Amino acid sequence: MTPDLIYPAAGAGLIGLALWRLATCGDTLRRIMALNVLAVGIAMLMLAAGRETLMLAAGRETSTLAAGRDTLTRAAGQDTPQTAGAGFLQAAADPVPQAFVLTGIVVLVAVTAALMALAERLGARDGD
Amino acid sequence: MSPVVLFDAALALGVLGCAALALTLRDRTGTVAAFMLTGLLVALSWLRLGAPDVALAEAAIGAGLTGALFLRGARRLGPLRARPPAPAQAAAAALGAAVLSAALLWAFATAPAESLYPPRVAAALEDSGVSNPVTAVLLNFRAWDTLLEIAVLVVALLLVMTLSPPRVIPDKLGALVQPFARIVVPVAVLVAGHLLWQGAEAPGGAFQAGAVLAGAGLALVLGGVRVDRRVLRRALTALALAGLAVFTLAALASQAVTGALLGYPDGQAKAWIIAIEGALTLSIAATLCLLFTGYGRRSAR
Known part of the structure; x- marks a missing residue:
């Protein structure tokens, strides 16, 4: 494998790992975490593609x-x-994918916070 | 094989290994720790991919704040109870995911290598008012995207307000927390100001500065500052909403002045960008703090 493909391979691996976990695990926190890992994998592919x-x-x-x-x-x-x-x-690296990934990180933490609030609400109802 | 390639390979393996741990460990605290470690290693690999702006944001937000959110959730959701899936289902999912990964890698390896944007960004960089190309893209060439991103943050905040999860009331953490906060908070404020200002020509900017400031806020919360005071919470909420308001007003004002939405007047671009970024920094910090501490009347640990 050429050195250029190290990070793309890691990104693709992260995407596969996250998708596998999303498909096989029913636990909310773990699925939200898998979503985060998926986003990291996609970001890695994008940044590696923009690398000069x-x-x-x-x-x-x-x-x-x-x-x-x-x-x-x-x-x-x-x-x-x-x-x-x-x-x-x-x-x-190419600044345009960098800006996309930066935007993605901020949006993802907002999404994570909203999902965690939902999950905790569901968990509290289950506990009653 | 050169040492740099070895380093890259070890880093990539480390990221994959930590992510696998984060997604398979059964202990909640362990998964969150592995997740935060993944975030830090990923920040290092962004540096290797030539994206220091993203690395700063990943270390502060991806590893720090998201980790804090997961720790809060781990405490509240209790231990993992999900049953393992049926073997056939697990095998099918693994096969599907592996095929998709391989297809992505193949597509990547065979795609044409040249990228279109860098020459264009370089050509327009002089007129953008800043010399950091990433800031130029975020706040000038594609400022519209950033405006909508701030809108997403506000929507998430509204959702959290509506759901009103219990507020975070930290346990007493011991005698060293307050001295720690006394050192960390002022330093974080200085670092945030520095990141904001140097974002014009070097890695940094409103998002990184806002995230560092939010980290300082969390240190205060964990140090025992009560966020349940109504006045403080309202002030933070107003600050959180102010970012979107300022950005929208700037967009409308630039429309009135130059006839283009978010097209800054010639020669004044830097002043506009710094003004917007300053407002965004405070607003992002307040939003991230509120997203962590929650709104509810009930309180929980």
Whole structure:
């Protein structure tokens, strides 16, 4: 398996795991948790899809976006972000999927809170 | 195999393993702990995927606040009682999920690699008022999405208000809680302000800042600040609703000034974005706090 496929494989694995659990477990809290894991898996696929060329080789700044950001930070009088440790840090991922995933995280915590409130209400009725 | 690839592989395995634990352990506290660990590892992998903005939000919201919600629920729902499914059902579900996973991976591996957005975002970045492309997308190019997202938060808050789950009244946690809160809360406020301000040019922004601030709020609640005071609760609710109000007003005002919904006037984009983000930070923090502490008159631990 090529290194590029590590995160997509993990994302697909998380999606499968969450779907399996959603289909086989009747416990409310666990299903809400599975929904969260499902969202993480989807986010991982989206971000991996938006990832630009691997920056494994130091200083290979190919993307327009990274170059543009570089110019801006330099204009702002700061050090260029990716001179040191470029072997480990990668070029920025596509900002549009990043924004989607960020939106998704916030929406998901709202959904989780609402579902937990519903589940606790149901649990309280069962307990009576 | 280079060390970076090894690190990626170990991280991916760790995420999968922790998620599997979170979804299979029978002990409630154990599942929540595994879930929060998954969130932190996932935040690390967002960093590896070049998405530090998302990593910040995931660590604060995905691991922190969601974990707190699950812990509250674990306490209230009691131990796991669900029966294991019939073997045939489990096998069929496993097969279906595995086929879907494989299909997704295959689709991903065979899809064309080039992405359309980065050049466009880079081209328009100069006019957006900020230099962090993610903030530019969230608050300028696709600000409409963000407005609707805040609306979703308000809807969730209304639902929680209607259901009025019992309020969180924490147990006495011991002598160190208040000193802890005295250090953590001011630091969190400073960090939130920093994240909000630097969101214009570096990873950060209203969501991350709001989540950190909400974490400070939870530390206060757990430290014994009573959120059941009616005045405090009303003030928080007003603050929570104010974000949507400010954002909507800004959208209408920009429509009146420039003729485009959320199209900011030339040269003033940064001021508009900072103003909206400031309101959103406080509003998101208040909303997340209220979603955790609940509204009900009854109280429970």
